[in-house]
Amino acid sequence: MNNTMKKTLATIALSAALLSTAAFPALASEAPNNEKIVNSGANMSASYKLSDAIEVEIKSLLNEHDSDATKLGAVIRIKNMSGKVTRVPEYELRVHMADGITYTLQPSAKNPKSVQPKSQQELSYLSTVDRSDNVVLSDLSFVDVNLEVYPKKETTLLTLPLDASSVWNGSESKITKQTAILKWGEAFTLPSLRSPIQFSPVDIHKEITATGVSTVVQIQAVNPTSERQTVPGFGIDGKTESKVYSGNRAETTVTLDPGEKKYIHIVIPSDLDTEFSSLNVVTPEKFATATGEDTYRVGRLNILLPTGAATLGVIPAPDYKLGTPVKLDSTNKFVPTNVDVSLEELHITKNEDDGFNTAVAKFKLTNNSDRPIPIPAIQTELVSKDGYAYAGSRQAKTAFSVVPKASYVVSYAYALPSSETGEGLKMNLYSKQASGDISYKSLLATAKVPVQKNDVINNNLKVYPYDVKINNWSLSALYQQGNMAYNYRLKLDLDITQDKQVTVDAFNNKLLFELFDTAGKLVGNSTIALSGEGRIYNGTSAISLNANSEQLDFPLTVKVFETFTGESGETVKRLLTTFKQ
Incomplete structure (x- = not known):
């Protein structure tokens, strides 16, 4: 029997064997922690012997059709099983269609010419054919074309049947395996x-x-x-x-x-x-x-x-208790491991005049280390139970760092629809990242968070890190002869206590007092700090409301707000209590 006949019979026998086995077997393995790891079975292939030294396997197959042409492609992984450098054989790669037509794929100009011992390379092939109909690939073959004889002699060396689920038909493809x-x-x-x-x-x-x-x-x-x-x-x-x-x-x-x-x-x-x-x-x-x-x-x-x-998220959100450290993702490098983050307050206030609600959240960052740590600019988001997400606006200015063994408070505001009750809210924490021109948020933690009631008990205002107890208040009118107008002064008797672990500065939230006349018109206001220069103290304080009224009004209303400036320059207000005279 001559060599040509031996080669032909061997090829027929190999092709028959391949037809009886799956060309793209799916593999599955177990992770070290026994969590099941799914291997991408699509487009996986066993290796097949092409010559004594060369084995091949199919990495990718493309059959992408548009309105007037079809792009046919294949990526073949070629492996050198020998102990010496082996030249990549210049065989033709042909794809056969279910309708009997055969196309020869063109090799990439960057295909390697040789393969190092016991190593592998990838060969890329691609051709565009003028076919407006959908075509189906049935098999792929390697063909040796001898041009030194006339007529040219073609020998099929290896034929691989193709499973339809192993062929990618473009972005519109549906993975079915x-x-x-x-x-x-x-x-x-x-x-x-x-x-x-x-x-x-x-x-x-x-x-x-x-x-x-x-x-x-x-x-x-x-x-x-x-x-x-x-x-x-x-x-x-x-x-x-x-x-x-x-x-x-x-x-x-x-x-x-x-x-x-x-x-x-x-x-x-x-x-x-x-x-x-x-x-x-x-x-x-x-x-x-x-x-x-x-x-x-x-x-x-x-x-x-x-x-x-x-919008709803796909990670289960655990229930969260206010004041406890948030469980941050252990992979994150944004918040140092020796910094605890806790949500201390979450309130929702109705803004009847503006037609929306405002939620205010206060996060405490605790530095457990022995050196100052920069304050991370955490991004936050509230998500309602029906999946609507509301981004938080961080206070415009903070200190640069948290001193050792101390805490610092950062406030966030959220504009919510007036229909939002706060039931079933979820809080997401993110780090803001950027890579070149691409910016994105990376999840740090998620949890279901409770909303606190705005009830004022025993005239005690919760303005973390302060408790402000109002023992007594009174409102008096002052006639300003030079302006020929009335101003008003609010007299307060206060007991102010502070969480001593929290460091405070001029960037802390302030108290805003707004004066309204009998018609509900704003006639005066005053902003007083709880920390830093010009702050309010324990005991009796007199606050000018900066009114300029031509007549003496009665009754009057004073609304007391907690306030801060958001990162976009907006003024955030949370109603604490109301005085009516």
Whole structure:
């Protein structure tokens, strides 16, 4: 039997064997902590012998159709099993369609020419064919074309049957292989990228900025090995019922030391009313020509999302008790580990004149170390039980740092609709991050938070870190001869106590007194500090309300507010109590 016949019979036997086995077997493994890790079974392939020294496997397959053309592509991983440098064979790669037509794919201009011993390389192939109909790939073959004889001689060396679920049909594709479909929160790996890194989706939220609306997906990456690893290139696309939105990774290069965990954020530009039903995990492929480079993405996994995930959140929010340290994510590098963050107050005040409610939250940052620590600019968000998110406006100015073994208080304000009762509110804490032109928020903690009642008991005002007890008050009129008008003075007898662990300064919230006449018109006001220069003290104090009234009014109303300036320059007020004379 001659060599040609031997080769042909061997090829037929190999092809028959391949037809009886799955070309893309799905793998599953267990994480060290027995948490199930889902491997991306889509596009995985066993290795097949192409020659004595060369084995091949399919990494990616593309069959992307648009209105007037079809893009056919493949990425082949070629492995040199020998102990010496081996030239990459110049075989043709052909794809066969279900209708019997065969296309030869063009090799990338950057395909390697050789493979080092016991190593591997990737070969990229791509062709665009003028077909306006949808075509189905049936198999792929490596063909040796001998042009030194006439007529040319073609020998099929290896044929691989293709499963439809292993072929990516473009961004509109639907991943159907069950091993490649995950529920939110399931951990996964990407074996097609030859990476041991374990990934877990931990947060998805919507952000509205001056540049538009984006959905941010937060993924935790863990290195379970004893060697340093680089996180492979991958992306995430958001899918609705009718459209696909492509995401951009904020961190392009991430390395992990053994056992280390880090977060990766994918920012997906979207519309305000966009609600994703699932996410596709995709990986990039490149094809080079003499004039440039063509890049496309291949889907590996599909992550299912619960309804309203981007607003309601997908992480269970534990119940929170005011005044206790918030359990921050251990991976975060934004808040030092020796700093405790606790929510001390959360009130909602009705603003009848403005038609909305104001929520005010006060966070205490406690420095447990022996050195000053900068105050982290934590971003906060309140989420209602039906999924509406309200971003917090941080007080405009704070101290630079917290002194050792002490605490500092930072206030936040939230504009809420008048219908918001505060029942079932959730608080999210974020760190603000930026990478190049991409900015995003990274989740630090989430919890269900209680709203405090605004009841004034025994004339005791809660203005953390102060308790202000009003023993007595009176309002008197002063006729100003020069202005020929009346001013009013509020006389207060107060007992003021302070949480001594909290350091206070001129940036602390103040008390605002507003005077209203019988018609409800504002006729005067005065702002008094509780700390710093010009502050109010224990005992008796007289406060001018800076009124300039042409007539003596009676009865009068004084409203007492806690107030501070928000980061956008807005004045935030929380009603504490009302005096009526």
